[in-house]
Amino acid sequence: MYSYSFPVRYYEADPMGIVHHSEYVRYFECCRNNWLDDCGYGVAECAADNIVFPVAKLDMRYKYSARFGDVVTVTTEIEEFTGARITMHQQVLNAEGKLCVDGHITLGFMNSKTGMVMRCPEKLAAIIEKELNKQ
Amino acid sequence: MYSYSFPVRYYEADPMGIVHHSEYVRYFECCRNNWLDDCGYGVAECAADNIVFPVAKLDMRYKYSARFGDVVTVTTEIEEFTGARITMHQQVLNAEGKLCVDGHITLGFMNSKTGMVMRCPEKLAAIIEKELNKQ
Amino acid sequence: MYSYSFPVRYYEADPMGIVHHSEYVRYFECCRNNWLDDCGYGVAECAADNIVFPVAKLDMRYKYSARFGDVVTVTTEIEEFTGARITMHQQVLNAEGKLCVDGHITLGFMNSKTGMVMRCPEKLAAIIEKELNKQ
Amino acid sequence: MYSYSFPVRYYEADPMGIVHHSEYVRYFECCRNNWLDDCGYGVAECAADNIVFPVAKLDMRYKYSARFGDVVTVTTEIEEFTGARITMHQQVLNAEGKLCVDGHITLGFMNSKTGMVMRCPEKLAAIIEKELNKQ
Structure with a gap:
């Protein structure tokens, strides 16, 4: 499971203070x-490869x-990878380890030059498979 | 069904242009x-009533x-109202009427003074029930 | 002077409520x-022309x-146009006509294909000159 | 001079890719x-003190x-402190140390309970003076 921590930014809090x-x-x-990025094939590089x-x-x-003042930790775990789509399980926890948000997101793969949906390109698929095996 | 139309703002589009x-x-x-607001008991007034x-x-x-340049129409329809929670069915359509996003959101009711979850206060519940009957 | 009115969105207000x-x-x-857009040569069309x-x-x-709950009016007026740059005087007023923000912004012109700064293209310059004469 | 580095977030980039x-x-x-925060009297604590x-x-x-993919460094330096207002000189640099944005911001002090502008409270003024002396 990958995790990333950072402080909540002031402008991200609403009039309820949350x-x-x-x-x-x-x-x-x-x-x-x-x-x-950490896997060695970041979104910017992917974009350069269309x-x-x-x-x-x-x-x-x-x-x-x-709330503003909290340092949050966000986690990412691959839930399912079909070659056409990837589903991640993600969470946000506060500094006390309390679960704030639990979610799932499903992404496809698209060739940015043609605008066509495609299967996950090989180089990226290999990285995802490797990560799946580590989990 | 309530609907609201407005132009996409430039900063809302990402490097993919969407x-x-x-x-x-x-x-x-x-x-x-x-x-x-249209129901006559807006969020700002609700907030004033805690x-x-x-x-x-x-x-x-x-x-x-x-995309930037599109005028989008957002719709809201009450799906379920239990007194403790309200679920809305919502959509975003582009100017050609093409469905962009289909979603559901469930909200609770909280007393902002005590921070305690509560049942929907009577005045607001009456408005929601009236809207449900109109749908 | 061009003006545009719209309601403040909830998420735009911060924990101070403003x-x-x-x-x-x-x-x-x-x-x-x-x-x-109103001048007949919108940002999306300009982008299509690089x-x-x-x-x-x-x-x-x-x-x-x-504050959230306010309907704001934003104004735009050309202050200076040199051919290489345009400076606009802009304001935000609330529903009571009270001045909230007074500002100035200077924009250049860039060819999005080459990434090079350029003089304002003729078609656009003609529109800006026409607007300046109307002011 | 205080500095803080972090990666540009994807959604912060616009259709120009910047x-x-x-x-x-x-x-x-x-x-x-x-x-x-680093000075030991963060914005959340200040807010708690109104x-x-x-x-x-x-x-x-x-x-x-x-651009997305860049790690930026933001700097903050006190430029002037009058007791009623503080002006900061701030910059954003990219990973190569290239200056992206140079700016100045002037803040006042307000009692959030009364909504009244006030002079900088003593505890905070002492921190600011100490920082000014360090610069």
């Missing part, structure tokens, strides 16, 4: 992108509110 | 808030990308 | 983009806070 | 807030674009 529910969707993405990741579905369960 | 997937979560909220709406769960299905 | 100072920068952009608008400088004076 | 000009305003705030920091003015000079 992190806006849309921001966790962004936290998830930050963690996934850092994970891919690989982009359209989001197909997303579900979020909100359990507890993170 | 609206970032987190922005639709915000579009949903804008539409819900306008709907409540009623806030913690998000419990959210799911999104991404079908087609909206 | 619109975050970075959001006015976005409000300015929304108004400028709508103005250009014209983009890098921001060179920006200054903001914050006078009064807009 | 960090949206409004995001640097947020980067500045993140760095200021971390600096105050001290908030309304922005009075802001100017930004955009020199070079940061």
